[in-house]
Amino acid sequence: xxxxxxxxxxxxxxxxxxxxxxxxxxxxxxxxxxxxxxxxxxxxxxxxxxxxxxxxxxxxxxxxxxxxxxxxxxxxxxxxxxxxxxxxxxxxxxxxxxxxxxxxxxxx
Amino acid sequence: xxxxxxxxxxxxxxxxxxxxxxxxxxxxxxxxxxxxxxxxxxxxxxxxxxxxxxxxxxxxxxxxxxxxxxxxxxxxxxxxxxxxxxxxxxxxxxxxxxxxxxxxxxxxxxxxxxxxxxxxx
Numbered sequence: 080x081x082x083x084x085x086x087x088x089x090x091x092x093x094x095x096x097x098x099x100x101x102x103x104x105x106x107x108x109x110x111x112x113x114x115x116x117x118x119x120x121x122x123x124x125x126x127x128x129x130x131x132x133x134x135x136x137x138x139x140x141x142x143x144x145x146x147x148x149x150x151x152x153x154x155x156x157x158x159x160x161x162x163x164x165x166x167x168x169x170x171x172x173x174x175x176x177x178x179x180x181x182x183x184x185x186x187x
Numbered sequence: 188x189x190x191x192x193x194x195x196x197x198x199x200x201x202x203x204x205x206x207x208x209x210x211x212x213x214x215x216x217x218x219x220x221x222x223x224x225x226x227x228x229x230x231x232x233x234x235x236x237x238x239x240x241x242x243x244x245x246x247x248x249x250x251x252x253x254x255x256x257x258x259x260x261x262x263x264x265x266x267x268x269x270x271x272x273x274x275x276x277x278x279x280x281x282x283x284x285x286x287x288x289x290x291x292x293x294x295x296x297x298x299x300x301x302x303x304x305x306x307x308x
Contacts, residue, residue: 110292112294122224122232122298124294127296128292163230167232167295169293173246174246174293175248176237177234178232181231181232
């Protein structure tokens with residue numbers, strides 16, 4: 080089973096600052112999804128298939144990566160971006176979903 | 188508007204059973220695979236089960252295989268998770284999620300609000 084490791088686990092950023100969250104896979108995968116979760120709410124699909132923004136996601140977000148290394152980037156941090164972000168992928172067979180441990184992003 | 192509403196969560200003793208439901212609306216339920224995902228008290232997300240659109244195929248991780256059963260009633264637009272032989276480590280918030288198809292790499296694009304399961308004596 081593939082293991083996804085996110086770094087950092089916790090970080091803070093100032094408004095306007097560039098933010099990068101990484102997700103490392105224990106073996107090569109062909110895509111990565113990202114979810115945003117705020118306290119008391121369910122996770123929301125944020126970026127799918129590595130680089131596609133889900134509906135309503137601001138253009139300051141982007142996703143990239145290949146093989147074992149993927150990242151989510153915020154070009155300029157805003158207060159509303161404070162949340163926990165999870166990466167996720169699904170193996171082909173058996174179709175098992177795996178999540179990273181999460182990155183809690185706080186605003187300075 | 189896509190809506191997924193879970194219910195059935197409760198406090199249950201170790202070894203007990205529980206059945207969760209997820210009522211779907213706002214989309215053609217029978218056209219989508221569906222999954223259950225749980226979030227543990229330390230905020231880890233764990234995939235629990237997936238069922239194909241027609242219900243013929245089901246998948247589970249080893250941690251719940253043989254104890255949990257996912258099913259669906261497409262006539263009632265409802266997804267279920269039957270849980271038995273519950274353990275303390277099954278304590279979590281349980282979410283149902285709609286699953287997109289292969290062209291979108293099976294992304295889970297809509298999630299319910301969750302239902303809480305606590306396993307404790």
